[in-house]
Amino acid sequence: MPTLRPLALALLLALSAGTPPLRAAGADSPAAAEAAPAPSAGALSKDTMVGLLKGIDTRIHSTGDYKALVYLESRERDKPDVAQEAIVYRRDADEKLMILFTKPKTSAGTGYLRIDKNLWYYDPTVGKWERRTDRERISGTDSRREDFDQSDLAGQYDPSYAGEEKLGNFKVWHIKLAVKPGVDVAYPIVEFWIDEATGNDLKRQDFALSGRLMRTSYVPKWEKLYSEAKQADLWYRQEIRIFDEVDKANSTIVIIKSVELKPLDANMFTKAWLESKSR
């Protein structure tokens, strides 16, 4: 399990050495070009950093409906690896999110539904809904709701410049984010490594309130597809490798296998709909 970390880094390096979809796609994209400021020799200004965060938020944001098939693989110390498949439904305009697990059989039918600021969890074996904080781990993995949802980095965090660095072959901006007063987030301190060329985040570190590093995520693959509703490209992190930094034997891989942007059922973001799919 600890070998995953170098593997992820190796992947990242491999991507940078060849013709990475990330760079190729990102560099050609008008959105990326718009969000990625010109490299600067000195420190980035706060406005530039906020612009970078807004760029990520905008690129991920889906104006219309969004449906993704997601594969999750989690590794935990002294436990067998768990692979799960889920469908993520999003309607960003109304801040709606639903995650319905389809595989394996043991977790098929379980689901999460975001209603306003609450995340509800449904367990079909007992037929009950439980209100959870929308910042908790998803299905026992190291992933969080925000790994599948739209983001509001610019609205939730204040950035500060940490430096210009090299991440493999990528030139990146290293910026630190501190949560704004009164905002509830799972991790109050976050560090981002943002690709200078594309403006996409390639690495993220999440810290607890105490300042302890909790998890490190690598994004070796970003993908995009054209959204009619948005009239622009919609970007998504096709692969996220999350490493638990407290219990270093634990890790999670999130792979988005496919994304569809067709309109979804108008009334599907309800408990009844998820229950009907769980039967």
Place this chain on the structure above:
Amino acid sequence: MSHLFLIAWRNLLQHTRRTLMLGGAIAGVTALLVFLTCLSSGVGKTLLLSATTVASGHINVGGFYKVTSGQSAPLVLDYRKVEDLVTRTLPDIDYIAARGRGWGRLVSDQGNLQSGINGVEIAKEPGLRKVLKLVEGSLDDLDKPGTILLFEYQAKKLKVKTGDSIVISVQTPRGVNNTVDVRVVGIAQEMGMLSYFNVFVPTETVRQLYQINDSSTSDLMVYLKDRSREAADIDLLRKALTGAGYTVMDREAKAFWMKLQEVNNEDWTGQKLDLTSWEDEVSFISWTLQAVDGITFVLTAVLLVIIAIGIMNTLWIAIRERTREIGTLRAVGMDKSLVAAMFVIEAFLLGAAGTAAGVVLGCLGAALLDSLHLPVPKGAQMFLMSATLKFAFEPLRIAKDAGVITLCTTLISLIPSIKAASMKPVTAMSHVG
């Protein structure tokens, strides 16, 4: 009447082998029942001890606070005011301990586990000091910040010993991740199932983890001098707290963490207090005690039926052997009821002697096994709430057991005895065989 006892007694002595066999069987069943009763008492006593040490007071004044309807925490705000009210209301308080409660992940270099986190002020919890038996380390060190006391099972799972460091990782009620580094200062002997899911840290550590100020706590554990006043005291407290303007939740026999999930689903905000007894707090494991009692009941009932059939059969034989004697007694003027009484008394004497012997045997067996401190296999430890086999003696419960068996053996003899008494003297006297 005494002559009936004399006849019954002599008759028992005359049929030595039959008396010994039947009396022995009664003694055996009684001994088993007493033995299981002592085991049940032992489990009950251990449950009380571990519950009121690890997770609960005799009475708990807990509560839940919700900032928004979706975010709840086991908190009593401004707890000193509540504590003051409790002190003024209850007449027989031994002491009150304010405990912080939480749930988190404990991570060492070589393992991790989920556990309940109890924030204690060790100097203010004399009960804890009396009950916890440390296999290594010192309980006194638990008053230092950044320390933790584990039970053996947890230390083994985390592969740590005294002096090692572990990380506690939790989510605050607002969903923010927080951690604290703690040093193991002691490892205590296991105390049944509850000790698998609980660790102790200084109160300050819980406050730090959950970002709670020092005017709040999770639970006021009230320890009483006279535990028999529990129910009355809870009623008194409910009235006093309601009268003082607090919202008190309806009483429900569930542990606080089970209620936390339910409270989370409810749409209200603010503070609600929750009054529980120690039995409410451990209701999720008290099935073990009920299981021991259930096994005892079923086993005893089956054996009692066998004994009853034996007694009836023996009395039928005795009546058959003594038919002419019954006829003679009836002919010389003995009343029907006295004839019936004669056989009932015989069964009563047999039952009483048998159960007396059984009580002695059962108690001796339980005392012997208790003194040996026999280790209990891991699986059974959860069930029996202890690492060693423990028995306790409750004289009233044992006397009740003995009384029930004697009563059963006596009652069962009524059928053949009445049958014998209803025989016509002429028919009985002419009986051959």
